[in-house]
Amino acid sequence: MEVIHASKKNSNKPINANKIVAWGAGIFLVVILVFNSFASVEYGHLGLYKTFGKLNDDILSPGIHMKMPFIQTVIQINTQITKVETDTSASSKDLQPVSTHVAVNYSVNKAAIFNLMNNIGGSFDTVIISPAIQEIIKEVTAKYPAEDLITKRDLVAGEVSDLLSKRLARYDLVINDINIVNFKFSDSFNQSIEAKQVAQQQALKAENDLKRIEIEAKQKISQAGAEAESLRLKRLEITPDLINLKQIEIQEKALEKWDGKLPTVTGGAMPFIDFSSLAKK
Structure with missing residues (x-):
């Protein structure tokens, strides 16, 4: 009877709460480790490993990549065409004040993103691009009279694009297009x-x-x-025969209208009708 009583006593012993907490913490830690062992790179971007603050030159394509949890992070660099806009105040060749609004489309050299991020960092648009645009716009604007800036806008934009492309090529940045949106005088x-x-x-x-x-x-x-x-030609065409013919036509019209009676009162002259000419006709 004593043995049976002892077994019943052991079966009612409560489960150790510390073990439950330990198992829960272990599972949570595993989940955290798993989630931190992977990183994704979005489309239109490339990635670089950063290990304790140091960049790795291995370039990661879009997709999922493994990494060391809590030690490595993945930096994403946008490789799509990006637009930067800036306003610049300058003077033309004839010393007219000009405010220029410029929109520049640029992208990064995909093969050189390690050098770009390692040497300049992610703020290259404000550190490199905007100051370069400001300087080159002032340089080009000073070459043209104010009126030429309006009438030769395509030529001005082309010169700005060439100079800006050469300048930014040093930093592995590519100029895709440039638009001078407005000149303000x-x-x-x-x-x-x-x-x-x-x-x-x-x-x-x-x-x-x-x-x-x-x-x-x-x-x-x-x-x-x-x-x-x-x-003159008509005068050349008038001949004596033509004159005679016209006279006959006039006399014929007069005979058609004559009633055969001579006028009782005349001015001292009797109208003459050339009957011989009519007879000949």
Whole structure:
């Protein structure tokens, strides 16, 4: 009876709570280790391992990669085309103040992202690109008169793009495109440009009016010459026979209207009708 009582006493012994906590902590630690053993690189990016603050030159492509938990991290570098915009104040060749708004599309050299991140870091857009744009815009703007900046915008943008591409190539950055969004000048310069355009339009109108008057005068001269030539030819066509024929036609029309009676009152002369000519006809 004593043995049975002892076994029942042991079966009712409570489970050790410390073991449960230990198992739970172990499972949680394993989960943390597993999750920290992998890192993903997003599409449009490349990755670099960073181990205790030191970069590794192994380039990671988009996808999942293993890493040492709590020791390594993965830095992602955007390799897509990125836009940076900046405003620059400068002076033109004729000392006109010019504010320029520029948009630059750039990307990183994928094969050189280790050098880029190791030497410059992730803030290369503010550290390298924006200051370079500011300096080159001022340099190019100073070469052109203010009016040429407007009329030769494509040429100005091309020169800025060439200089900026050479400058940023030192840092493994690629210029894909550059757009000069706007040139802003002083109000007085804008008014002078407007006045000049109005004067040019008026001069063009006056020139067109003069050309029109000259053309109309030439047309009138030509028309008068044609009429004179026509009259000359008609005069050459008049012969004695033609004159006789016209006289006969007039007399015929007069006979058609005559009622056979001679006028009772005349002015001292009797109308003459050439009957012999009519008889011959």
